[in-house]
Amino acid sequence: MARYVTAETSASLLSGRSRLFFILDYDGVLVEIAPTPDMAVPDSRLLSLLARLGQREDTTVAVVSGRAPEDLARLLPVPGISIIGCHGAAEVCGKEITWLVDLPVPGLSDIAALARWLTAGRRGFLVEEKGAAVALHYRLAEPAEAAYVLRELAAHAAQVIGACGLEVMAGRRVLEVRHPRASKGAAVTELVARFPGWPVCFGDDYTDEEAFQAVSGQGTGVLVARADRSTMAGYRLSSPREVRRFLELVTERKEST
Ligand SMILES: [Mg+2]
Structure with missing residues (x-):
């Protein structure tokens, strides 16, 4: 504290x-x-x-x-x-x-595509590609819908994240997948x-x-x-x-x- x-x-x-x-x-x-x-x-x-x-x-x-x-x-x-x-x-x-770090970071474009696919037609989400990281913002999304999208993303992205050695960070109403040296x-x-x-x-x-x-x-x-x-x-x-x-x-x- x-x-x-x-x-x-x-x-x-x-x-x-x-x-x-x-x-x-x-x-x-x-x-x-x-x-x-x-x-x-x-x-x-x-x-x-x-x-x-x-x-x-x-x-x-x-x-x-x-x-x-x-x-x-x-x-x-x-x-x-x-x-x-x-x-x-x-x-x-x-x-x-x-x-x-070297760009492009392997696996990140797959994560961005997956996040876009999961949030297509849903309100309040924003997928941001930032070079060495992809951020999924959900500040304006319905909490239940955000929970669903995050769960689906975790399930579908786990293999790419593991294979490419990416890191997942939860922030304030944002989930980020990033290069491990970022x-x-x-x-x-x-x-x-x-x-x-x-x-x-x-x-x-x-x-x-x-x-x-x-x-x-x-x-x-x-x-x-x-x-x-x-x-x-x-x-x-x-x-x-x-x-x-x-x-x-x-x-x-x-x-x-
Ligand atoms: Mg801050």
Whole structure:
């Protein structure tokens, strides 16, 4: 369980650190989870806040998200920050995307085709092909229908998943099948080795637990969630609004010193 804190408390807890390295998930951390992924867009204040933090000598910013790297390049046109997409499988630099795993990933197009076939004619589902992962979003689907589709997908995809060594991850109303090396934990470990500063890692989802584990003992994990749950993170902030407040407080404090 994580200790619940406010933006003010968490900012003061970190005030003694001379350099901070913020590692931020996108959906549910920088922006509220939206009914569909394309509705979760950042406002200009958030973009300028990230840019200010990215420009500072004593803070480093990385966004590590499960989103397709093309989405992140479009959503976060922020110079001076690192952007890692598709759960660590791709790095975004401006409009350029570097894949860190070989594409196409064997088996994923079969999974996408199966998910499309199972959800054809059903409302509230979205199948997203993200290069090294396929996501089945069901936020807007009827719960009973979502349960049926997930059960059928698990039954029909098991052989391909096993034969191709793919990984299955359940997120917040999304099921993802991904390349086994598409891992937020590995991405965060690599970032922490590359950049200086005390790592402060923010995530809201079960996929972020591997990122919390990567900074465990050598950084601070912050779960962003309204309710407590079992987590590797040491602290909990209630919402993306609190994350933003925290980042603003850190910026103001550092600018006044
Ligand atoms: Mg998230």
